[in-house]
Amino acid sequence: xxxxxxxxxxxxxxxxxxxxxxxxxxxxxxxxxxxxxxxxxxxxxxxxxxxxxxxxxxxxxxxxxxxxxxxxxxxxxxxxxxxxxxxxxxxxxxxxxxxxxxxxxxxxxxxxxxxxxxxxxxxxxxxxxxxxxxxxxxxxxxxxxxxxxxxxxxxxxxxxxxxxxxxxxxxxxxxxxxxxxxxxxxxxxxxxxxxxxxxxxxxxxxxxxxxxxxxxxxxxxxxxxxxxxxxxxxxxxxxxxxxxxxxxxxxxxxxxxxxxxxxxxxxxxxxxxxxxxxxxxxxxxxxxxxxxxxxxxxxxxxxxxxxxxxxxxxxxxxxxxxxxxxxxxxxxxxxxxxxxxxxxxx
Amino acid sequence: xxxxxxxxxxxxxxxxxxxxxxxxxxxxxxxxxxxxxxxxxxxxxxxxxxxxxxxxxxxxxxxxxxxxxxxxxxxxxxxxxxxxxxxxxxxxxxxxxxxxxxxxxxxxxxxxxxxxxxxxxxxxxxxxxxxxxxxxxxxxxxxxxxxxxxxxxxxxxxxxxxxxxxxxxxxxxxxxxxxxxxxxxxxxxxxxxxxxxxxxxxxxxxxxxxxxxxxxxxxxxxxxxxxxxxxxxxxxxxxxxxxxxxxxxxxxxxxxxxxxxxxxxxxxxxxxxxxxxxxxxxxxxxxxxxxxxxxxxxxxxxxxxxxxxxxxxxxxxxxxxxxxxxxxxxxxxxx
Numbered sequence: 001x002x003x004x005x006x007x008x009x010x011x012x013x014x015x016x017x018x019x020x021x022x023x024x025x026x027x028x029x030x031x032x033x034x035x036x037x038x039x040x041x042x043x044x045x046x047x048x049x050x051x052x053x054x055x056x057x058x059x060x061x062x063x064x065x066x067x068x069x070x071x072x073x074x075x076x077x078x079x080x081x082x083x084x085x086x087x088x089x090x091x092x093x094x095x096x097x098x099x100x101x102x103x104x105x106x107x108x109x110x111x112x113x114x115x116x117x118x119x120x121x122x123x124x125x126x127x128x129x130x131x132x133x134x135x136x137x138x139x140x141x142x143x144x145x146x147x148x149x150x151x152x153x154x155x156x157x158x159x160x161x162x163x164x165x166x167x168x169x170x171x172x173x174x175x176x177x178x179x180x181x182x183x184x185x186x187x188x189x190x191x192x193x194x195x196x197x198x199x200x201x202x203x204x205x206x207x208x209x210x211x212x213x214x215x216x217x218x219x220x221x222x223x224x225x226x227x228x229x230x231x232x233x234x235x236x237x238x239x240x241x242x243x244x245x246x247x248x249x250x251x252x253x254x255x256x257x258x259x260x261x262x263x264x265x266x267x268x269x270x271x272x273x274x275x276x277x278x279x280x281x282x283x284x285x286x287x288x289x290x291x292x293x294x295x296x297x298x299x300x301x302x303x304x305x306x307x308x309x310x311x312x313x314x315x316x317x318x319x320x321x322x323x324x325x326x327x328x329x330x331x332x333x334x335x336x337x338x339x340x341x342x343x344x345x346x
Numbered sequence: 347x348x349x350x351x352x353x354x355x356x357x358x359x360x361x362x363x364x365x366x367x368x369x370x371x372x373x374x375x376x377x378x379x380x381x382x383x384x385x386x387x388x389x390x391x392x393x394x395x396x397x398x399x400x401x402x403x404x405x406x407x408x409x410x411x412x413x414x415x416x417x418x419x420x421x422x423x424x425x426x427x428x429x430x431x432x433x434x435x436x437x438x439x440x441x442x443x444x445x446x447x448x449x450x451x452x453x454x455x456x457x458x459x460x461x462x463x464x465x466x467x468x469x470x471x472x473x474x475x476x477x478x479x480x481x482x483x484x485x486x487x488x489x490x491x492x493x494x495x496x497x498x499x500x501x502x503x504x505x506x507x508x509x510x511x512x513x514x515x516x517x518x519x520x521x522x523x524x525x526x527x528x529x530x531x532x533x534x535x536x537x538x539x540x541x542x543x544x545x546x547x548x549x550x551x552x553x554x555x556x557x558x559x560x561x562x563x564x565x566x567x568x569x570x571x572x573x574x575x576x577x578x579x580x581x582x583x584x585x586x587x588x589x590x591x592x593x594x595x596x597x598x599x600x601x602x603x604x605x606x607x608x609x610x611x612x613x614x615x616x617x618x619x620x621x622x623x624x625x626x627x628x629x630x631x632x633x634x635x636x637x638x639x640x641x642x643x644x645x646x647x648x649x650x651x652x653x654x655x656x657x658x659x660x661x662x663x664x665x666x667x668x669x670x671x672x673x674x675x676x677x678x679x680x681x
Contacts, residue, residue, distance in 0.1 A: 233455055236449060239409065239447040242438075254459045
């Protein structure tokens with residue numbers, strides 16, 4: 001329904017208080033609700049920082065082949081290495097043995113040879129390639145884990161809340177059993193068990209993280225559904241004869257799901273950290289697979305002399321920190337915007 | 347049973363009993379209530395909090411959560427069918443379409459994530475099978491009917507953009523969307539300030555007369571009932587203890603509880619010196635079914651006979667009271 005309806009009505013003495021708002025092309029195109037969310041994200045300074053960070057990482061992920069052309073096209077995620085020397089080399093060192101294709105944008109710098117922009121780790125893995133391609137890994141991990149944990153959590157939580165009784169009892173006890181395991185240890189153990197079964201790669205830690213990651217969502221959505229179900233507007237919907245299924249999907253879930261979604265958007269960042277922790281411990285991907293956690297793990301032997309070799313920790317660590325920060329800021333902002341109870345004025 | 351001012355009854359409730367099974371025991375919320383509502387009539391239902399007014403109406407529409415609630419017995423005849431024994435599907439087509447209901451707190455009765463337009467059109471699309479577009483047009487009409495200015499613009503707004511009074515108007519629009527024959531108003535003005543209360547009362551009166559529907563107005567405000575209803579039911583502890591045409595009730599209250607209620611109200615015609623009196627004690631908890639008259643512990647007229655629960659006795663045309671004592675004559679009543 002269009003909001004702007006031209007000239008003010010004749011009874012404007014009373015209606016002057018609501019001035020007619022002109023709406024622009026973008027709002028007409030997106031609809032008032034989406035426009036409001038978009039506007040909220042783009043006007044809140046913190047979320048602007050978050051969105052910028054995430055957009056930056058997404059762009060890096062999309063254009064990874066152009067930013068850092070892979071040496072082996074069949075295995076683009078394998079980080080190229082410059083020899084096998086144990087000592088890290090500082091940023092700007094020239095690439096000596098088998099340099100990969102020089103990316104087109106390197107021409108802007110006016111330099112001829114290809115260098116290790118962020119330096120190399122011990123073992124001569126190139127940090128720049130690792131970080132650029134690791135962005136893809138990070139996004140994949142974060143989004144996949146959240147998608148699956150959300151689906152499982154929402155399913156179990158809402159079944160619990162709707163059916164109640166013994167269904168609730170059993171599902172919640174199962175949830176508690178899963179919660180009883182310390183997350184990282186459980187994920188570590190399960191992915192260690194899974195690795196020989198399905199082979200090295202990002203899947204064993206992903207499956208392990210999903211297996212032990214859904215409980216929070218199940219509990220939160222269950223609690224929120226139980227509380228929303230008793231609200232007056234649900235009774236009001238029943239009074240006008242709305243069917244149960246419609247009440248659940250139109251009235252209960254939309255009001256109950258915000259905390260869960262916000263938690264999920266914030267957890268994308270921490271999933272990547274957990275994944276990095278598993279990689280750091282040597283679980284999951286094969287050596288050399290572009291992944292921030294593994295990049296940091298290459299620094300393990302150099303911990304006593306990080307004052308000299310700072311770049312082997314700072315660059316991948318910074319990527320990890322900024323990525324997590326971005327999702328956290330956006331999650332926070334989304335909560336403020338999407339929760340109607342926190343809306344300011346009109 | 348009293349015919350509602352000689353009107354044809356539209357709904358007839360008989361011997362309704364509702365209980366709740368709680369961890370503390372069984373709560374006897376409604377204990378055999380009979381009443382009827384005439385076509386176009388406004389029936390006031392008065393009583394303290396927790397006396398079973400709302401539970402009675404919710405039971406009639408099968409809106410009591412079951413469990414813990416249980417409708418033990420009773421009939422609610424509406425157009426030849428017993429509402430209490432309809433299937434889920436059947437009662438749903440009555441709710442909203444033929445019987446509308448509005449609630450006490452308009453601030454929480456609207457879904458915060460749906461626009462007003464969507465919420466008001468819900469019953470239209472549901473019961474009348476309207477398309478989105480037709481429903482939107484009808485919603486504008488309805489919002490204008492209940493006195494919301496700039497209805498077309500308000501359609502796309504959310505509940506938080508409305509004041510309490512405006513939200514109650516939206517609730518009324520929603521309840522009236524399908525032209526119901528009965529509107530049940532469960533303390534619709536309690537949460538509103540006095541000027542808004544008056545506006546809402548006027549609105550419901552006007553709509554009642556325009557649409558010709560019957561209204562059940564649940565309240566604990568005797569003043570509102572006096573200006574609104576034709577007939578009043580007074581409830582106490584899950585029983586109807588007095589029932590009378592509105593003027594008769596105020597001029598000639600017969601049950602000690604009704605008397606107590608009226609004496610606790612300030613009145614202009616009683617002079618400045620008149621003291622307001624209260625009813626000593628609290629309403630019973632209803633955790634056990636009272637033996638004898640439920641009002642005995644608080645009643646100044648209690649005597650031996652009161653250990654036997656008095657039935658509703660007709661004491662004047664259209665005036666029934668459940669008390670063994672004749673307050674006016676100062677002696678026991680024979681029945």
